[in-house]
Amino acid sequence: MKALVLLSGGLDSTTCLALAVEHYGKENVEGLCIFYGQKHTRELRAARAVAAYYGISLTELDLARIFAGSDCTLLQGSTGEIPKESYAEQLEKTDGKPVSTYVPFRNGLFLSSAASVALSKGCSVIYYGAHADDAAGNAYPDCSEAFNNAMNEAIFIGSGEELHIEAPFVDKTKADIVAEGLRLHVPYELTWSCYEGGTVPCGQCGTCRDRAAAFAANNAKDPALKKAGKA
Numbered sequence: 430m431k432a433l434v435l436l437s438g439g440l441d442s443t444t445c446l447a448l449a450v451e452h453y454g455k456e457n458v459e460g461l462c463i464f465y466g467q468k469h470t471r472e473l474r475a476a477r478a479v480a481a482y483y484g485i486s487l488t489e490l491d492l493a494r495i496f497a498g499s500d501c502t503l504l505q506g507s508t509g510e511i512p513k514e515s516y517a518e519q520l521e522k523t524d525g526k527p528v529s530t531y532v533p534f535r536n537g538l539f540l541s542s543a544a545s546v547a548l549s550k551g552c553s554v555i556y557y558g559a560h561a562d563d564a565a566g567n568a569y570p571d572c573s574e575a576f577n578n579a580m581n582e583a584i585f586i587g588s589g590e591e592l593h594i595e596a597p598f599v600d601k602t603k604a605d606i607v608a609e610g611l612r613l614h615v616p617y618e619l620t621w622s623c624y625e626g627g628t629v630p631c632g633q634c635g636t637c638r639d640r641a642a643a644f645a646a647n648n649a650k651d652p653a654l655k656k657a658g659k660a
């Protein structure tokens with residue numbers, strides 16, 4: 430049984446990769462990294478470093494043109510600033526809608542793309558790192574358990590029951606993910622979560638704040654910050 434892991438280069442997907450390697454062995458695991466027109470390529474470089482660390486092959490796919498008309502603040506086409514607030518603060522202003530860093534139906538597109546790649550490469554399971562903190566308050570509705578269940582069913586049926594999704598963190602918090610990653614000795618110093626580019630994480634965007642809180646909840650230091658001289 431072979432697994433395809435959606436690898437962004439961030440904390441969640443890298444922990445997901447570590448779990449897949451533990452379950453299936455690295456010889457049965459491949460990575461898929463999708464570039465979607467971010468303002469920087471920092472995550473892509475992190476994904477390459479993580480794939481090299483685990484000794485797995487990485488397929489890179491560029492779907493940036495699909496989002497060319499989007500004003501999502503993560504993307505090149507947007508002049509909007511990436512919010513320097515927690516998700517809870519951002520959600521107070523969105524009136525129940527996703528946050529400005531929500532990329533239109535990203536996980537739907539990514540999972541569909543991954544399904545085609547997985548079937549082409551003889552994989553029977555797709556791993557991805559969606560988790561409950563991102564789905565909370567509808568910040569990223571394509572990270573929710575309901576969405577995951579629907580996509581899993583669609584992919585299972587549409588693949589002739591050859592392929593399914595594993596989302597091991599869909600009901601877990603980011604702190605739970607870090608706990609699992611510490612057990613698995615995930616090389617977090619290679620990962621990149623910050624929405625900004627640059628050489629060190631900004632510490633202010635929603636995902637930097639979530640990441641810091643997740644390490645703090647585990648009484649652990651984030652090795653990515655240690656490397657950058659921030660901890």
Ligand SMILES: [Zn+2]
Nearest residue numbers: 623631634637
């Ligand atoms: Zn940041």
